[in-house]
Structures are given as C-alpha cells and as structure tokens.
Amino acid sequence: MSGQSLLVPGELSPTRSVPGNIRRPEYVGKPAPAPYTGPEVQTAETIEAMRTAGRIAARAMEEAAKIIAPGVTTDQLDKVAHEYMCDHGAYPSTLGYRGFPKSLCTSVNEVICHGIPDSTVLRDGDIVNLDVTAYIGGVHGDNNATYLVGDVDEESRLLVERTREALNRAIKAVRPGRQINVIGRVIESYAKRFGYGVVRDFTGHGINSSFHSGLIIPHYDSPHATTVMQPGMTFTIEPMLTLGTHEYDMWDDGWTVVTKDRRRTAQFEHTLVVTETGAEILTLP
Secondary structure, X not given: OOOOOOOOOOOOOOOOOOOOOOOOOOOOOOOOOOOOOOOOEOOHHHHHHHHHHXXXXXXXXXXXXXXXXXXXXXXXXXXXXXXXXHHOOOEEOOOOHHHOOOOOEEEEOOEEEOOOOOXXXXXXXXXXXXXXXXXXXXXXXXXXXXXXXXXXXXXXXXXXXXXXXXXXXXXXXXXXXXXOHHHHHHHHHHHHOOOOEEOOOOOEEEOOOOOOOOOEEOOOOOOOOOOEOOOOEEEEEOOEEEOOOOOEEEOOOOOOEEEOOOOOEEEOEEEEEEOOOOEEEOOOO
C-alpha cells in the first residue's frame, strides 16, 4: 500500500459562474430536487438527448484528465471541466445539487466518492477519480473514471484496472428481462476474487430528466433489487471497490466519503440505456 499521508480538506475557490443562456436543472437554488414521478423507460427522443449530454460529460472528463499530474490542484480539474461544459452549452449537474459547491467530484486515494475540488494538490503516486455530469436538452449524462497520478504503486494500479473491468463485466450482464441484482452479483463475485471490498451504501441510479430518479442499482448481490430491466430504461452503473473495508466515514462537509480504514478505493461509471439485446453506453466521448 502507498505510504501517502491521509487527505485533509483544502480551501474552496469562489463559486464558478455559468452563462445565463444555459438552461439550469430545476433543483439549482433549492435545498433538494423535486421527486421524479416519470417512467424509468424513456422515449427515443429522451435517449437521443441523453447521448448528447453523455458525450459532453465524457469529453469534459477527458479534458480535465489531460492535466492530471503531480502539483495540479483538484480545483484546477474542476475549472477545466466546468469551462468545457459551459462552452458546449451544458450545465455542470453537480453545481448547486443539494448545495454541492463545484462542477465535478474529485475523489483522491481513500475518498470513495463526492470529494469536493479545492486547493488539494495531487501528489506523485496518488489516484484520483473524476465524476462529471452534464445537463443539456433537459437531461443528464453522468460518468466517472479513476486516474493514476505519476508513478503509482502496483497495488493501487491493479485496484484501478480491476475496478474498470468490474464495470465492463457489469455492463455485459445487462439484458432486458433480467433483474437489476444481476449487475451487483457480477461485480461482487469479480471483486471477491481479489479480496476487495464492495461499497454498498452508494449505488448506481436511474437518470434521465432527473439526476437521480429513485431507481437504485446496487453493486453487490442485493435480494431486494428485483426490478426487471426493460428496453429504454436508463441508469448508471458505478462500482466502488476498496482495498480494505467497504465501511466508511463522512467528513464534516457532508459530502466527502472516505473508507473507514483509510485504505484506497477506485470507481468507474457509465450511463446506459437497456436495448433489445443488452446495453448501449451513453457516456462515450
């Protein structure tokens, strides 16, 4: 395991502005989003709009990832992704979602998810997850990936590689007529081969005109996830695997989730639509 010191909160930069002509999600400026009451199966028009949103989110993540290097701050990553989305007519979905202050999540080393970009400086040997969601055309596209910073130890590199593979295997398991829990069964069985923990309390989710529709996609084999997949359903799969325990603590900011044993964790995510024969990834650059 890497000998890096544990993370501490950094300083936040001022809130970034979004041009006035860019449509905001309904939750901006509110304590919470309105509950989603629509269907989980989407129209062809909604799915096409989600392809656009997903493509912008994927490209914004790629642009931010290009500058990942020792010495770069997580706030700089936020700036790149924010400007890319705004330049392409999209609103950064996380900005103002339940009060979240930034335009993407940056989760470093022991941070499972929802790390807030700030003055934290990336160090040689770190791993960092970028989680980017774009809102355009009335819909969201959500993706994330974990990146290596400089010269990373073998244990961490394998964790990242295998977490990506867990997502790929889960996507291949998507079929209409199957229950949602097949997704978690595939992820958990693969992770167990390496002794990894599988985070249970943070999950994939339904996504469409709503950032989080209420549909839950567990990454472990949950007996409760019996919803049957149907063509046109849209949701994310985003496994979070850990070198140690799946249990977690939360920082006082109410967002940053860290492994209880402070060992490293990795995550990968795509937004998908169920097709007649499997799944189409909507977050491809």
